Amino acid sequence: MIYSDKVMEHFQNPRNVGVIEDADGVGKVGNPVCGDMMSFSIKVKDNRIDDVKFQTFGCGAAIAVSSIVSEMAMGKTLEDALKITNKSVAEELGGLPKNKLHCSNLGADALHKAIENYKERQKADVEKKEAMVKSVDKEKCYCPYCEGPLEGLEDSCKQCEIELEECPECGESVKKGEEKCLHCGATKVRV
Numbered sequence: 001m002i003y004s005d006k007v008m009e010h011f012q013n014p015r016n017v018g019v020i021e022d023a024d025g026v027g028k029v030g031n032p033v034c035g036d037m038m039s040f041s042i043k044v045k046d047n048r049i050d051d052v053k054f055q056t057f058g059c060g061a062a063i064a065v066s067s068i069v070s071e072m073a074m075g076k077t078l079e080d081a082l083k084i085t086n087k088s089v090a091e092e093l094g095g096l097p098k099n100k101l102h103c104s105n106l107g108a109d110a111l112h113k114a115i116e117n118y119k120e121r122q123k124a125d126v127e128k129k130e131a132m133v134k135s136v137d138k139e140k141c142y143c144p145y146c147e148g149p150l151e152g153l154e155d156s157c158k159q160c161e162i163e164l165e166e167c168p169e170c171g172e173s174v175k176k177g178e179e180k181c182l183h184c185g186a187t188k189v190r191v
Helices: 005-012 060-073 086-092 098-137
Strands: 025-031 036-045 048-057 140-142 149-151 164-166 173-175
Touching: 005 060, 025 098, 036 060, 036 098, 048 060, 048 098, 060 086, 060 098, 086 098
Parallel strands: none
Antiparallel strands: 025 036, 036 048, 140 149, 164 173
């Protein structure tokens, strides 16, 4: 099989070549057998791929695959972009020679890895924000013994006059010198 006109067009005039410097997600794949390497970077807005760029080092089929995958993904929701398969890529290009079908796998895989990377970053951002909220909430906490309000970073409860310290495991307030944390059950190690 020879290359289709569409493969040749995307090889000779690839779309969306480059790198998004402040990408929301990046996916890199390679095939050591054929030497093809692909990197996709994406920007996401409202759960849609707002921009996509690629860099490909490889044969003409690999470049054409990267170009068509970038066009197929542009504007799609993340869920729809994850449905782009090696088969749909090859079909969109009007077919590929059997010895070049692996290139379509790489294109879809690189895009999927960029989306997975975006989701991992989002999860990390959420966890970071939750930790910050928890940190701020510590300033609005209550004595675990009398439930009197503790303001700021006080080291004693004004209501029951118990001296407090932070549990080294969970960070909650416990009675100074207490052997076991009321919150997480951790046994404190004394220095």
